[in-house]
Amino acid sequence: MEFPSKLLEKAVDEISQLPGIGKRTALRLMLHLLKQPEDQTNRLTEALTKMRQDIIFCKSCHNISDKEICDICSNPARDHQTICVVEDIRDVMALENTRLFKGIYHVLGGKISPIDGIGPSQLNIQSLIDKVKKGEVKEIIFALSSTMEGDTTNFYIYKHVKDFEIITSTIARGISVGDELEYADEVTLGRSLIHRVPFESAFKAV
Amino acid sequence: MEFPSKLLEKAVDEISQLPGIGKRTALRLMLHLLKQPEDQTNRLTEALTKMRQDIIFCKSCHNISDKEICDICSNPARDHQTICVVEDIRDVMALENTRLFKGIYHVLGGKISPIDGIGPSQLNIQSLIDKVKKGEVKEIIFALSSTMEGDTTNFYIYKHVKDFEIITSTIARGISVGDELEYADEVTLGRSLIHRVPFESAFKAV
Incomplete structure (x- = not known):
């Protein structure tokens, strides 16, 4: 791809480093940002910077958190x-x-x-x-x-x-709720058979 | 979705405003950024900011450009x-x-x-x-x-x-090069028939 602007090319290069985002998608996203008010880009970059700089991992469970010990712990x-x-x-x-x-x-x-x-x-x-x-x-x-x-x-x-x-x-591994039996693979179906659940407890309200 | 971190939530919110990026994809992208060195996020945000601030549109053809008159014009x-x-x-x-x-x-x-x-x-x-x-x-x-x-x-x-x-x-509208006739829609096929091209000129090297 030949870009009419080095600035655009650099932005496309960077955003296409994210997983699942190719050059074409990246270009589409950048052209969208260019059409929106500058404010949107500023909010996005600020949120990214803050997240990357200030986010910490809970010292107890290693979950992402804003504090040393997360809300759950x-x-x-x-x-x-x-x-x-x-x-x-x-x-x-x-x-x-x-x-x-x-x-x-x-x-x-x-x-x-x-x-x-x-x-x-x-x-x-x-x-x-x-x-x-x-x-x-x-x-x-x-x-x-x-x-x-x-x-x-x-x-x-x-x-x-x-x-x-x-x-x-x-x-537990087994058939997903709402799934038809015929579409389940043998291994899953087999496990769901071996680890069958007493009838009365299977339908207990959770 | 309940987020364990407000900073993460804000970043996901902002990135999911881009077209075609839902909340789940946004979360995946953000977790990827968090796993990468901080430098990658910095390069990304810098490229976005610079692009949005400094890119201009060619005064003659309105194409995106780094200069007042683009390279083509x-x-x-x-x-x-x-x-x-x-x-x-x-x-x-x-x-x-x-x-x-x-x-x-x-x-x-x-x-x-x-x-x-x-x-x-x-x-x-x-x-x-x-x-x-x-x-x-x-x-x-x-x-x-x-x-x-x-x-x-x-x-x-x-x-x-x-x-x-x-x-x-x-x-010209017509059958794409490499396409099979049977998969073309009638309108395209019809137009390609009406606007047929003299045989000798159709295969001229371009």
């Missing part, structure tokens, strides 16, 4: 002995949306993936094991993706905490 | 009497990529669209008509989208310039 109404292990902050948001979990979280910041060069030491795993060692934990719920990397991470952590007196579980 | 090797009328800067870039047009452009900045509240006065139409009136133009090539709005704009401009001694044309 500092909430006395929550059960601090039940920890849900997740990959990243989007999973915390998804689980919070269910309004069914009253414990606290532990955000790993990713999953073990040798192919991407991500080992246990790059993730927030040690601080979780330390919590277990200190006897601060009663139950760990693993809520990682159901992928090869997710399972590797599950087993790695499990290996390090299984000898302590804690309850461990993973979230 | 200030190039003496180009034919300044042949003007190609386009909607926006992306069309200029697409036509320049063909390397087949040696004239100059006139960027309207959109097309007439009553439904979106865009009338002729919001577009750079008058300056084109003025050029024609001053006798600066020998030929006008219309290269607008082949849509209702594009055609409305075509006819509006044509009405104002047709009484002057200039040549007017529109770019």
Whole structure:
């Protein structure tokens, strides 16, 4: 692409470094910004700068936060002995949306993936094991993706905490609510069969 | 969506104002930025600010430019009497990529669209008509989208310039090079039949 303006080219180059944004999309976004009042660009750049400079990670659960200890970890109404292990902050948001979990979280910041060069030491795993060692934990719920990397991470952590007196579980895998059986893959269907739930408890109001 | 951080929420809000970027995509982009070195965010915001503040529109053709008169309009090797009328800067870039047009452009900045509240006065139409009136133009090539709005704009401009001694044309509509006939719509196919091209000239090397 040949650009009529170096300034435009530079802006397109930078925004197209974001994942999933190609040069064409970037150009469309920049032309949109140019058509809008200058104020919109200023608000956007200010929000980005502030976020990148001032955001911190909760010292306890490693979730994104505006404070040293996040709102969830500092909430006395929550059960601090039940920890849900997740990959990243989007999973915390998804689980919070269910309004069914009253414990606290532990955000790993990713999953073990040798192919991407991500080992246990790059993730927030040690601080979780330390919590277990200190006897601060009663139950760990693993809520990682159901992928090869997710399972590797599950087993790695499990290996390090299984000898302590804690309850461990993973979230249930099975047919999504609203899904038709015929479209489910065999592995999911198989797991949902093995881990079948007593009829009376399956339809209990949540 | 409930965010664990106001700073993150603000950044997501701002970036999701861009066209085609929803809240989920915005969140993904922001989490990516947070994982990258702070330098990347700084380069991005600086490029956006500079672009929005310093970019100007060419006084002659209204194309985006870093100078008062853009590189195309200030190039003496180009034919300044042949003007190609386009909607926006992306069309200029697409036509320049063909390397087949040696004239100059006139960027309207959109097309007439009553439904979106865009009338002729919001577009750079008058300056084109003025050029024609001053006798600066020998030929006008219309290269607008082949849509209702594009055609409305075509006819509006044509009405104002047709009484002057200039040549007017529109770019050819027809089957795309590489396309199979059976997938073409009837209107396109019909036009390509009516405006058929002498065999010898159709395959001339460009």
